[in-house]
Amino acid sequence: MVVDGIGASVKRKEDLRFLSGRGNYVDDMNRPGQAYGHFLRSDVPHGKLNKVDISAALKKPGVIAIYTGDDFAAVGGVPCGWQIHSKDGSPMVEPRHPVLAAGKVRHVGDPIALVVAETKQQAKDAAEAIILDIESLPAVANLTAALAPNAALVHDEAKGNICFDWHIGDKAAVEAGFAKAHKIVRLDLTNNRLVPNAMEPRAAIGDYDVSSGEYTLYTTSQNPHVIRLLMGAFVLGIPEHKLRVVAPDVGGGFGSKIFHYAEEAALTWAAAKVKRPIKWTADRTEAFITDAHGRDHISVAELALDAEGHFLALKVDTQANMGAYLSTFAPSVPTYLSATLLAGVYKTAAIYAEVKAVFTNTVPVDAYRGAGRPEATFLLERIVDVAAREMNMDRVEIRKKNFIPKDAFPYQTPIALQYDSGDYLATFDGALKAADYAGFEARRKAAAAKGKLRGIGISTYVEACGIAPSAVAGALGARAGLYEVANIRVHPTGSVTVFTGAHSHGQGHETTFAQLVSEQLGVPHDMIDIVHGDTGKVPFGMGTYGSRSLSVGGSAMVKAMDKIIDKGKKIAAHLMEADVHDIEFKDGKFSVVGTDKAKSFGEIALTAYVPHNYPIEELEPGLEETAFYDPKNFTYPGGCHICEVEIDPDTGVTQVINFTAVDDVGRVINPMIVEGQVQGGVAQGIGQALLEHAIYDESGQLLSGSMMDYTMPRADNIPNIFVGTETTLCTHNPLGSKGVGEVGAIGSPPAVINAVVDALRDYGVRHVDMPATAAKIWSLIDANQPKMAAE
Amino acid sequence: MAQISLTVNGKTVSADVESRTLLVEMLRDKLHLTGTHVGCDTSQCGACVVQVNGMSVKACTMLAVQAEGAKVLTIEGLVNEDGSLHPMQEMFREHHALQCGYCTPGMVMSAIDLVNSHPEGLTEEQIRHGLEGNLCRCTGYHNIVKAIAAAWPIMHNKVPMAAE
Amino acid sequence: MYDFTYAKPANIADAVKTLAADAEAKALAGGMTFIPVLKQRLNKPSTVVDLSALGLNYIKLEGGKLIVGAMTPHGTVAASPEVKKALPALAELAGNIGDRQVRYRGTIGGSLANNDPSACYPAAVLALGATIKTNTRTIAADDYFQGMFTTALNPDEIITEVHFPLPEKAAYAKFANPASRYAMVGVFVAKFASGVRVAITGAGQNGVFRHAAFEAALSKSFTPDALNGITTPVDEMNADIHGSAPYRAHLVGVMAKRAVAAAG
Ligand SMILES: Cc1cc2nc3c(=O)[nH]c(=O)nc-3n(C[C@H](O)[C@H](O)[C@H](O)COP(=O)(O)OP(=O)(O)OC[C@H]3O[C@@H](n4cnc5c(N)ncnc54)[C@H](O)[C@@H]3O)c2cc1C
Ligand code: FES
Numbered sequence A: 001m002v003v004d005g006i007g008a009s010v011k012r013k014e015d016l017r018f019l020s021g022r023g024n025y026v027d028d029m030n031r032p033g034q035a036y037g038h039f040l041r042s043d044v045p046h047g048k049l050n051k052v053d054i055s056a057a058l059k060k061p062g063v064i065a066i067y068t069g070d071d072f073a074a075v076g077g078v079p080c081g082w083q084i085h086s087k088d089g090s091p092m093v094e095p096r097h098p099v100l101a102a103g104k105v106r107h108v109g110d111p112i113a114l115v116v117a118e119t120k121q122q123a124k125d126a127a128e129a130i131i132l133d134i135e136s137l138p139a140v141a142n143l144t145a146a147l148a149p150n151a152a153l154v155h156d157e158a159k160g161n162i163c164f165d166w167h168i169g170d171k172a173a174v175e176a177g178f179a180k181a182h183k184i185v186r187l188d189l190t191n192n193r194l195v196p197n198a199m200e201p202r203a204a205i206g207d208y209d210v211s212s213g214e215y216t217l218y219t220t221s222q223n224p225h226v227i228r229l230l231m232g233a234f235v236l237g238i239p240e241h242k243l244r245v246v247a248p249d250v251g252g253g254f255g256s257k258i259f260h261y262a263e264e265a266a267l268t269w270a271a272a273k274v275k276r277p278i279k280w281t282a283d284r285t286e287a288f289i290t291d292a293h294g295r296d297h298i299s300v301a302e303l304a305l306d307a308e309g310h311f312l313a314l315k316v317d318t319q320a321n322m323g324a325y326l327s328t329f330a331p332s333v334p335t336y337l338s339a340t341l342l343a344g345v346y347k348t349a350a351i352y353a354e355v356k357a358v359f360t361n362t363v364p365v366d367a368y369r370g371a372g373r374p375e376a377t378f379l380l381e382r383i384v385d386v387a388a389r390e391m392n393m394d395r396v397e398i399r400k401k402n403f404i405p406k407d408a409f410p411y412q413t414p415i416a417l418q419y420d421s422g423d424y425l426a427t428f429d430g431a432l433k434a435a436d437y438a439g440f441e442a443r444r445k446a447a448a449a450k451g452k453l454r455g456i457g458i459s460t461y462v463e464a465c466g467i468a469p470s471a472v473a474g475a476l477g478a479r480a481g482l483y484e485v486a487n488i489r490v491h492p493t494g495s496v497t498v499f500t501g502a503h504s505h506g507q508g509h510e511t512t513f514a515q516l517v518s519e520q521l522g523v524p525h526d527m528i529d530i531v532h533g534d535t536g537k538v539p540f541g542m543g544t545y546g547s548r549s550l551s552v553g554g555s556a557m558v559k560a561m562d563k564i565i566d567k568g569k570k571i572a573a574h575l576m577e578a579d580v581h582d583i584e585f586k587d588g589k590f591s592v593v594g595t596d597k598a599k600s601f602g603e604i605a606l607t608a609y610v611p612h613n614y615p616i617e618e619l620e621p622g623l624e625e626t627a628f629y630d631p632k633n634f635t636y637p638g639g640c641h642i643c644e645v646e647i648d649p650d651t652g653v654t655q656v657i658n659f660t661a662v663d664d665v666g667r668v669i670n671p672m673i674v675e676g677q678v679q680g681g682v683a684q685g686i687g688q689a690l691l692e693h694a695i696y697d698e699s700g701q702l703l704s705g706s707m708m709d710y711t712m713p714r715a716d717n718i719p720n721i722f723v724g725t726e727t728t729l730c731t732h733n734p735l736g737s738k739g740v741g742e743v744g745a746i747g748s749p750p751a752v753i754n755a756v757v758d759a760l761r762d763y764g765v766r767h768v769d770m771p772a773t774a775a776k777i778w779s780l781i782d783a784n785q786p787k788m789a790a791e
Numbered sequence B: 001m002a003q004i005s006l007t008v009n010g011k012t013v014s015a016d017v018e019s020r021t022l023l024v025e026m027l028r029d030k031l032h033l034t035g036t037h038v039g040c041d042t043s044q045c046g047a048c049v050v051q052v053n054g055m056s057v058k059a060c061t062m063l064a065v066q067a068e069g070a071k072v073l074t075i076e077g078l079v080n081e082d083g084s085l086h087p088m089q090e091m092f093r094e095h096h097a098l099q100c101g102y103c104t105p106g107m108v109m110s111a112i113d114l115v116n117s118h119p120e121g122l123t124e125e126q127i128r129h130g131l132e133g134n135l136c137r138c139t140g141y142h143n144i145v146k147a148i149a150a151a152w153p154i155m156h157n158k159v160p161m162a163a164e
Numbered sequence C: 001m002y003d004f005t006y007a008k009p010a011n012i013a014d015a016v017k018t019l020a021a022d023a024e025a026k027a028l029a030g031g032m033t034f035i036p037v038l039k040q041r042l043n044k045p046s047t048v049v050d051l052s053a054l055g056l057n058y059i060k061l062e063g064g065k066l067i068v069g070a071m072t073p074h075g076t077v078a079a080s081p082e083v084k085k086a087l088p089a090l091a092e093l094a095g096n097i098g099d100r101q102v103r104y105r106g107t108i109g110g111s112l113a114n115n116d117p118s119a120c121y122p123a124a125v126l127a128l129g130a131t132i133k134t135n136t137r138t139i140a141a142d143d144y145f146q147g148m149f150t151t152a153l154n155p156d157e158i159i160t161e162v163h164f165p166l167p168e169k170a171a172y173a174k175f176a177n178p179a180s181r182y183a184m185v186g187v188f189v190a191k192f193a194s195g196v197r198v199a200i201t202g203a204g205q206n207g208v209f210r211h212a213a214f215e216a217a218l219s220k221s222f223t224p225d226a227l228n229g230i231t232t233p234v235d236e237m238n239a240d241i242h243g244s245a246p247y248r249a250h251l252v253g254v255m256a257k258r259a260v261a262a263a264g
């Protein structure tokens, strides 16, 4: 038995270095001869960039070079990795995204010049001496303004500021459903715009080796190979063999570090010009106006029900803010990552969704933890609660009535996806029990006695992750494959190095991946190293996002280890003079079935590298295998989250009292890490539901542009979070794992808002948009006082 | 440029700094103690917390020149000569109180100060409130609170540290 | 941050001299406000005068007054047995300013000199009718606060200590801004034999202010219910992304009641 294999709460390997201050984040690195870069950015939301006069700035102390948009005219624009087609078949409008602003600035934070100097402060000093001539233009700072008739255009080629106008589903079937409905429930919702705020700000060092002509980019990225591909092939025209991208320890990503950012290209390019490494580290204030934001959708949803409360049809019309330019995966978020999830855990017979993607004079918007699926889940779970109330049905009953039953899998939804496995009743009942749902009314009464309004909210969800079968992704518009790669190198003495394309920035892969190796090859943890985040070491990879590392990256490892074992069996058969079919590999030993003849894994490894007695005619020496794993389907984690809140009616403050999450994430490799992932996601979901909001004023200035105004969840905003699991296995990957990175952020926001609306049930409140801040809740209470008094 | 000298992690050091150099910049750039991080520019995240003369302070909101003659302790200095960890570090590991590790050094330094200044005991509510100056985006705080609660009895000698 | 000359004078006279010598010289206390401002390049001092060696970090009781030296950090006030005994409301207030790290360094003098409209100390100083002592004069609280970030101080004047009269009862109730945790609304009530004084921070368009209507009502009856039906003019309230003017006006009433209840 392997004690620290699959299913054990193994303590994390990476913790020792993080806890003793020996992590290696990009800003911790310094290259010999390094200079510093600083980006001068637009403080005008929309304007004509008439002139950038750098002459005075060039004379400032320490300045090495200054580059502007003109210098980048000959290189490519920052590319978008996903193409969507509109209803009429036309491709999305894809305006050029220059590395440094050219001709126009389109959002506050748009980079205008890169100043390279001996020190960071000198670069900043010099940037102040650059004279800008910007002619301010009217700006469109939100979806409504951008879609208004005669609105100012962010890009001339995007008429009406529309990037694409897309749809999915069977419109006729939905209309038929509506025609026979007993009731149609309509809900208008906003999914609030968020700033990811990983605690490590983005940073990068561009480096160029004059003698070899090789470029190296050290960057805070979740997927260095993707950056190499996008930047090398599309922006700078550097072939892969001359470009190395290193993403060392990364201090959180949550999506915001997936994308290829202009700064990476600018620094890499400039390093070759000045022939010195150039380092840049974002200030938090800079991060607020340059890291891709998340969410920002406005939707109208309509649900048709029959008299018993069965969901007949769902129609959704969404406007999605893309910001000023298309970030790497932006077009996929409101479309294939969101609309396709609108069936949720329910048997809804017909679904039709339309999505308009819109340019605005704001920071680009892209995937943030959950990416599209939190938006779909919020919409569904809110409208189900509203429907229950308007049908006079119990919230639990209406859900149970509509769940996809566990014997219906594989289940084809009416909106593209085929769910492989799940048991929604099991997670639902598990959560109701763990949250003591039955005992809630007593707690409501007790709270009322203290003058508090207590509410409970339920949300159920399914999400699609383990992104993604390459052929499917390609058909849907992805411009890359979405397989994962693992290279397993067994060393002569039997220790193992795994080179994986997945990237760890908090997920603990160095531990869970070692558990997979330990389980499959029987090698102890101290003999296993996981290497990731360096295109110079790892053959290829697609990185970590969409909760894909274990289900896709782990599966690639399993495949590579299968190959190792196959080869090991051949060597063992030779050594023990047995037929290869009689060799069994178990607990780290190759043995001849039915005999006591056995060879240890280490002996086989040594033989492979010291092939004195070896089937050299049939088999190459060495023990190293690479596998590409392309998933056969998405994976579908699901579950139920229950939130209990108390509202202080005098101030409107909502406190989350209890939070229960029971999730089905498929096979659990490390329960401790799974719990931590869920808790972290839930905290972000509570943040979205109650606290966080990126707010632009009409003119396009970001009002919540620092942590003084953007409310980050702190320890006293978050309760203890109970995490349970109910497992059904993924049917199409070798591990049976589904993914856990995003479930917390997907399931939790509607649970919180459903609880808030429940707490306010006596005030006639039908819906509250996020974030349900104290001010917002108080104004609802205040506005509805008389009504309650009259009742 | 001014030359300042101070004690960092038990060693006397001196460094040439500008008046505008922040303590955190000196620690990271001059002394290469990169365990202390920077997560914001408004003094709100606590990624930079170190101890100065026994008090936890935000090293991003203190000039290096203000630390002249002071005793500074950083996360690197918590590790014992033999490589063993401070009980707070141990409990963070034991309870999975870190994910990406970026907030961790500041969080640990704050937590030690919090526990030290509450010999009478610490409730969960006090711990949560006591972490007001430290942001973590990864863990949801649950396990950080657990780790600090577990470190309290060890640091106040109420129970021996569990052998791992 | 722009570079500057750093000075750390050993006595008040030298500090004043350095400040007076140069219009662009600025005092540095705990730095909890000033250093972030410098980092954002919003201020360009020629010389920064560190006040930490002036011997202004002390707390004493004298002549029935609580005297707090200007360089006393919030954490020291919060933990002080003298303050806890003589003026517990002040210890409580200081203990809820910012976070533990801010309280170790931020000082009462810095807070009062800065007069941030959402700072906590100004409410205590105004409600208690404290006196601000500087290197040249004493200034009554009622004359000291002159609107957001504006005070009666001259550019080269240094606050040396604050004298607090001791009330019969007092309390501070703070509604924290969810993001910054400064006071979105903070109400300090102080009951003296001569009557009740109430000061509001965070809410008003012109910084900290006294609430005459609350004072009149509470002077008659020092109970939360005495405030029923008394409103705060909405058009004098601040409004921002965290709360509208009507919300702040409402919170002023709620926090005032809570403060009175806490004062007992
Ligand atoms: C994260 C965070 C949270 C905070 N939360 C709160 C809160 O909840 N409530 C609250 O009230 N405050 C809060 N603050 C502010 C904090 O209380 C500051 O300490 C205070 O506002 C300034 O005091 P300081 O000693 O740090 O002064 P400094 O920042 O050093 O100086 C501030 C200004 O005062 C001048 N000055 C300083 N001392 C004197 C003096 N003796 N004489 C004349 N001029 C002087 C300086 O020149 C400067 O202009 C917070 C700060 C931070 C960073
Ligand atoms: S870096 Fe954020 S508080 Fe110091």
Ligand code: FES
Pocket: A199, A251, A252, A506, B097, B098, B099, B100, B101, B102, B103, B104, B135, B136, B137, B138, B139
């Ligand atoms: S562990 Fe990542 S920010 Fe706390």
